[in-house]
Amino acid sequence: MHLSRTARIALRTGAGLGFAVIYVPLLLVLVNSLNPDRSASWPPPGLTGRWWSVAVHNSGARQALWVSVKAGLGATAIALVLGTLIAFAVARHRFFGRDTVSFIVVLPIALPGIVTGIALNSAFGTVLEPLGVGLGLFTVIVGHATFCIVIVFNNVVARLRRTAASYEEAAMDLGATTFRAFADVTFPLVRSALLAGGLLAFALSFDEIVVTTFTAGPGIETLPIWIFDNMTRPQQAPVVNVVAAVLVLLSVIPIYVAQRLSADTATSSRV
């Protein structure tokens, strides 16, 4: 399509504006963490690194960070196991209801978080409470794992579809047992997909707030919940600003690693 000079310039400006809209808010968060003032008025009266050192010693934020890491690791571990199992079943077997299985996997992320949240909340209430188990970190991990499975599943199933089962057959023809073939042939083939899927699942869990609200017991506060609770308190604003800036900086890591690990994971990432 031959675009006129004006059309090209217009598109370039439009795209430039689009990218500006995408990145200005993130840059603002970074700059605002250096704002000496407690209010968010623009432009800031000056720049200071003081709040960063205050934030480092903020026990609430540190505790919340630690809870988030534990929840993320737990959910990722479960999602890795279950997601990989389903991926192998769907990619390497034909069976009745295969499409239904791949549909159920997507469901927890397709439905609004609040629906998943209250469903799990009332289920935990009716099933776990009679057993004497209350809501706590454990239930947060269960909730997060439920919607993280799809991330691992997507990554692994995409990899399995691109690698033919004939490699495993060849290994077995050469005398390898099922286990040996898995350890020496299949696993190395899917390893990077597992890493990418695990990383993305952790990032998703780390960022989740809605399901957490409904599955966390008293005293269990993840980082997003901490930010949400402290966002409207003027006293805490500087620390929230720093935590927000740190999260913006950290978000570069998963995309970088996922990009390096495999080209197909970045685009199929969150979906």
Added chain:
Amino acid sequence: MATDVTTAAGRGTVRRLAGSLHRRPRLRLTLLLTAPLLWLAVLYLGSLAVLFVSAFWTTNSFTSQVVKVWSTDNFHELFTTPVFRQVILRSVGVALAVTVLCAVIAFPVAFYTARVARPRWRPLLVVAILTPLWASYLVKVYAWRLILSEGGLADWMLAPFGLSGPGFGLPATVLTLTYLWLPYMILPIHTALEQLPANLLDASADLGARAGRTFRSVVLPMVLPSVAAGSVFTFSLSLGDYITVQIVGGKTQLIGNLVYSNIELNLPMAAALGTVPVVVIVLYLLAIRRTGALNSL
């Protein structure tokens, strides 16, 4: 010597186990699927099912205890109470507005990244679109709270024109949600535009069409399914959201807020309200499926 014998025996057992697994694909499948299906089908679908059944229960208005008596009162209330009707319509309106805004903003960006930018830069631009998806959801909403707050960036930018920012409210909610879900719209459009065969565009030009006509008659029809695919995300993510509206929406209420405020006192009503976004999203998916967009997800 003795250890040799046991390892040999152990190896034999492993071999037998591997062999029997290999001969029985059904058994393999069962072993693969049991744990995940127990988790997803029993735990997750089970709780969802109980939730939807509980939408047909009622609560004792004095004790807030759930009374397990079948009735459609909740749904009746849902459609007859003006507040509920208003909030439902407002939520669907917000989701549609966000979707349209996303499509309008995403198109020029995607057109640039897919066809105008130098090919060498394109992969980098895709990464630039993707990166904000990984920045924390809450931080992005917080960023807009900072921008829209009194004396914030929006006020500062509009001040020379004698205007002030929209402040917190419904427009702020639509704006923030558009920002949040924009990458989900850019990406599918980018992919579709990138895959558009150049010879179709050449053919259109050879037949005398100018850029505008080629865009309307060739590009747009071929990209529309991708817009629909992107809209699935922008629409359903907006419809279920209740955090953003709490942060930048002022006093605005959406379905999510109603669900949230009913959980403690009237769980059956909350469940009934919760079915609304699910039903709307399913209807939307069914409508979109006719365009064939779901295949390109």
